[in-house]
Amino acid sequence: xxxxxxxxxxxxxxxxxxxxxxxxxxxxxxxxxxxxxxxxxxxxxxxxxxxxxxxxxxxxxxxxxxxxxxxxxxxxxxxxxxxxxxxxxxxxxxxxxxxxxxxxxxxxxxxxxxxxxxxxxxxxxxxxxxxxxxxxxxxxxxxxxxxxxxxxxxxxxxxxxxxxxxxxxxxxxxxxxxxxxxxxxxxxxxxxxxxxxxxxxxxxxxxxxxxxxxxxxxxxxxxxxxxxxxxxxxxxxxxxxxxxxxx
Numbered sequence: 727x728x729x730x731x732x733x734x735x736x737x738x739x740x741x742x743x744x745x746x747x748x749x750x751x752x753x754x755x756x757x758x759x760x761x762x763x764x765x766x767x768x769x770x771x772x773x774x775x776x777x778x779x780x781x782x783x784x785x786x787x788x789x790x791x792x793x794x795x796x797x798x799x800x801x802x803x804x805x806x807x808x809x810x811x812x813x814x815x816x817x818x819x820x821x822x823x824x825x826x827x828x829x830x831x832x833x834x835x836x837x838x839x840x841x842x843x844x845x846x847x848x849x850x851x852x853x854x855x856x857x858x859x860x861x862x863x864x865x866x867x868x869x870x871x872x873x874x875x876x877x878x879x880x881x882x883x884x885x886x887x888x889x890x891x892x893x894x895x896x897x898x899x900x901x902x903x904x905x906x907x908x909x910x911x912x913x914x915x916x917x918x919x920x921x922x923x924x925x926x927x928x929x930x931x932x933x934x935x936x937x938x939x940x941x942x943x944x945x946x947x948x949x950x951x952x953x954x955x956x957x958x959x960x961x962x963x964x965x966x967x968x969x970x971x972x973x
Contacts, residue, residue, distance in 0.1 A: 731952040733765040734944045736931035739776040743836035746936045750845040751783035761941040765952035767792035771855045782843035790952045799863040804880035804887045807870045810954040814873040828854030881908040909943035927961040
């Protein structure tokens with residue numbers, strides 16, 4: 727049976743250097759539950775080291791956690807990678823980390839805290855997570871698909887770090903499964919501003935870096951369960967599955 731699920735598919739934790747230090751696993755789960763979200767995707771910059779902890783923090787909650795990552799391509803395009811299987815995401819993380827140069831400067835870029843399900847700091851990442859990988863966009867999308875994930879172009883309405891902002895266009899040859907609109911625009915407004923995107927599937931997410939931003943934008947799915955496999959069907963309008971967004 728199909729049901730409507732309210733999903734915010736782009737949320738950062740305190741591991742992202744631009745994320746607030748209050749974005750701890752339990753705090754994120756608690757806020758998402760308070761807002762009536764059914765599902766969230768944890769998508770830190772170029773790493774997935776906090777995903778398992780958010781999943782554990784939600785074990786006794788009805789909230790579904792989708793493993794994800796926001797990867798920065800060589801062209802400085804942000805790409806969301808979403809998976810049902812954490813192991814497949816961690817396999818992708820190995821590739822991302824192998825192609826992520828530099829070390830973090832905490833004073834310049836911010837703290838990168840690895841925090842467990844009890845909101846206890848376990849350590850800090852010294853990788854330059856805010857930076858770009860040396861991987862071209864097409865290679866990242868291919869690596870995501872090879873592992874059974876969804877590749878979504880992040881916040882396409884932003885001037886910086888979006889595929890349109892960086893490259894000036896988006897094409898089917900890039901093989902994205904969908905495009906994400908930020909909380910700044912409704913989908914109706916996005917289609918007016920970007921009329922060339924009429925044939926693309928769109929989702930809306932908060933890209934939350936602060937607790938108060940969680941759920942500021944979200945996508946509603948008519949699916950059997952809030953999973954990546956069901957989302958794949960919904961993005962293609964297959965088997966009665968549908969994606970629609972709060973306007």
